C-alpha cells in the first residue's frame with residue numbers, strides 16, 4: 432500500500448474510532464497537542480452527521496428526547512457510516528436501524544416515524560413530470576377505456592403503518608405532545624407533491640389504497656373495475672372510479688401518459 | 689474554461705430562495721452546492737431554474753474526493769456531469785482534499801500531506817476528472833488543524849507546484865488561509881503571494897470561531913476583521929477576481945449577507961476599478 436493510501440486509511444480509522452494510528456503521522460506544534468488536533472476532526476465528523484439526522488428527522492428527534500437521540504446517533508454512525516457522496520442519502524437506513532437495534536426495536540413507532548420522514552423527503556425532490564389533465568381523459572374513446580393504464584406521478588408514495596406514527600409526527604410538528612404510542616390496524620397514506628409542489632400526506636382507506644397500488648403496478652382500468660366487484664354494484668363502479676380519478680387529478684397524483 | 693470576472697456573489701442557501709426569486713436582490717452571481725442537485729426534481733430544481741433566469745450560477749462540490757487514493761468514483765462523476773449539463777454553470781469547483789476512504793465518506797474536507805506522491809496523485813486525478821467531465825475545474829484550498837510528518841513542502845509551495853504541473857486554477861478561500869496560518873503559525877500573505885496570480889479564479893470569504901489557541905473554520909459567523917484585512921491586502925495585488933461570501937451554518941438573513949458582500953465590494957473597488965481582469 433502506498434504511503435498516501437495508508438495515511439488516508441489511518442485518518443478514516445480515527446474518525447470511525449477504530450484506531451489512533453493517525454497520531455504517528457502528526458507533527459507536534461504550537462499550543463495544541465496531537466490529541467487535541469485529532470479530536471477536532473473527530474468532533475467535526477460527528478457534529479456534521481448528527482446535524483444531518485437532526486435536520487432530516489426533526490420530529491423523530493423530538494419524539495426520542497435528547498438521551499435516546501444521542502444513543503441513536505452513536506449507534507447509527509457506527510452501524511451505517513455514510514457510503515454516499517450526498518448527505519441527502521445518509522439517513523436512508525435509519526428506519527432499518529431503528530427496527531433492528533435495541534432498544535429502539537422495542538418501539539415500532541420509531542421506525543415508522545423515520546420511514547414517514549424519509550418519504551416526505553423523497554416526495555420533496557422526486558422527479559417532475561407533466562400532470563394528467565382532465566381534457567386528456569375526456570378525449571379517450573370509450574372502447575379504449577378498459578385497457579387504459581393510469582400512471583402515478585414519481586413523487587407519489589404509498590405506505591401503511593401499524594402504529595400512530597403519522598398522528599404523533601403531526602402533533603410534534605405542531606409543538607404538541609404526541610399521543611401514547613398505539614398499535615392499530617393498518618392505516619394507509621399517500622405522500623406526494625401537490626400541483627403547487629407542496630409535500631402533502633393524505634389518509635386513504637383500504638379501497639383507495641388498493642386502487643392506487645394497482646395503478647402503481649400498471650393495472651388496466653378494466654381490472655381496477657373488477658377489483659371493486661365485492662364492494663359495489665357493477666353498474667356503479669365506473670362512475671365511482673371516474674370520481675376517484677378526478678380527485679387524484681386535483682391532488683396532482685397522476686402523470687400524463 | 690476561462691473564468692470571467694462575475695463580480696460579487698453569494699452561496700445560494702435554502703432559507704433565501706423565495707426572497708431571491710421575488711426580490712431579485714443586487715447580487716452579481718450565486719454559487720450552488722453541486723451535490724444538492726443530485727436529486728431528480730421538485731423544489732430544489734424549480735427554485736434553481738428560476739434563479740438561473742436572472743443570475744449567473746457556478747457549481748461548488750464537496751464530495752469529489754480528488755485526493756483520495758480510491759479508484760475514481762465514476763457514479764459520482766456521472767451525477768456531477770449530468771448536473772453540470774442541467775445547470776450550465778459558469779464554472780465548477782471542488783476541494784483539494786480527500787473525503788472518501790474505501791467505501792466510507794467522511795463528508796469532511798480532510799487535508800492532503802504535501803508530498804511528491806500527493807502532487808503526482810492529484811495531478812493525474814485532475815487530468816482524469818477534467819477529461820471525463822469535458823471541462824476544467826477549479827480547486828479550493830481547505831483549512832487544516834494538523835501538519836503531517838510526511839509533508840515535504842509547505843502548502844503554498846505545493847499549490848504552486850500543482851499549478852505548474854497541471855495548469856489547474858484555484859478557488860482561494862481567504863478565511864481558510866487565515867485559519868490555517870493561525871493554526872500552523874505561518875504568515876498568510878507569504879502563502880497567498882506564493883501562488884501565481886493567474887492561478888486564482890475565485891475567492892471565498894467566510895467566518896470562523898477563534899478559540900485563542902486555535903481557530904475552527906465553521907463558516908457560521910460574519911467575516912472577521914483580520915480576514916477582511918487579509919482580503920483587502922491580497923486584492924490590491926490580485927486584481928478583479930469573482931468574490932463571494934460563503935455562509936454554511938447560522939445562515940441569517942439575506943440582507944445581512946448582502947451587507948457583507950457590499951463591504952467586500954467597497955473594500956476592493958478602489959483597487960479593482962480600472963485594473964485589468966486577472967488572467
Ligand SMILES: [Fe+2]
Nearest residue numbers: 828861892934
Ligand atoms: Fe470555502
